[in-house]
Amino acid sequence: MLAGDESAPIDGGGDRLSERQPDHGPASARCSSSRLFRLTGGFCSGCNQSKALDQRICPRCILGDLGAVHLSAKGRLQSFTIVRGALPGYRGPMPYAVGTVTLFEGIELQAVVSGCHPEDLRPGMEVELGLLKICEDSLGREVVAQAFRPI
Numbered sequence: 001m002l003a004g005d006e007s008a009p010i011d012g013g014g015d016r017l018s019e020r021q022p023d024h025g026p027a028s029a030r031c032s033s034s035r036l037f038r039l040t041g042g043f044c045s046g047c048n049q050s051k052a053l054d055q056r057i058c059p060r061c062i063l064g065d066l067g068a069v070h071l072s073a074k075g076r077l078q079s080f081t082i083v084r085g086a087l088p089g090y091r092g093p094m095p096y097a098v099g100t101v102t103l104f105e106g107i108e109l110q111a112v113v114s115g116c117h118p119e120d121l122r123p124g125m126e127v128e129l130g131l132l133k134i135c136e137d138s139l140g141r142e143v144v145a146q147a148f149r150p151i
Contacts, residue, residue, distance in 0.1 A: 039073055039129060041107065042066035050105035073129040074151065075103040082118040092134040092143075101127055101148050115149030126151050 042051040046063035050071060058066055080099030086092075097118040102108050113121060114132050132147035 039071040039103075041069055041071045041105070043069040050107055052107045052109060071107065072104045075101045075109075075127060075129075075148075077113065077121060077123055077125045077127050077148070077150075078102055078108070079123060080113055080118075080121050097121055099127075099148065101129075112145055112147040113149070114147045121150070 042058075043049070044051065044058035044061060044063055044066050046058060047061040049058070049060060050069060051058065051066065052071075056066060057063070078100045080097045082095050082097050084095045086094055093114075095118055097113040098110065099113040099121070100108055100110050101113075109129075111129070112132060113127065127148040128151045129146060129148050131144045134143045134145055137143055
């Protein structure tokens with residue numbers, strides 16, 4: 001693992017993203033704090049590597065029974081692209097950026113990058129994962145996505 005590792009084994013305390021209640025605070029187009037949820041992955045004791053997904057078998061060394069861990073929500077932006085044309089049906093902010101981020105555990109994830117103008121993004125920036133309100137659906141419910149923001 002890389003320096004700054006914030007991984008911690010899951011103790012069964014119910015901190016998985018799917019078990020958390022949604023935040024019904026004021027609507028915001030900003031990327032909110034990652035403290036609202038925890039990013040969960042797997043850790044293989046056979047090859048000493050964290051994995052992006054909570055998998056049962058390690059894709060690197062094929063060892064079974066991977067342990068679940070909380071992954072850090074911070075990393076570095078490696079690359080990004082700016083999306084200027086919306087797909088049919090998309091009602092979110094334009095333009096927006098999608099980037100590849102390497103977490104402190106060495107795991108690469110792709111997600112929206114928000115919290116600043118897309119032209120201000122630079123490879124190597126430190127970023128943090130949070131939730132971004134994209135729009136509201138026809139029933140007035142918030143549609144959110146995971147997104148990284150500069151810190």
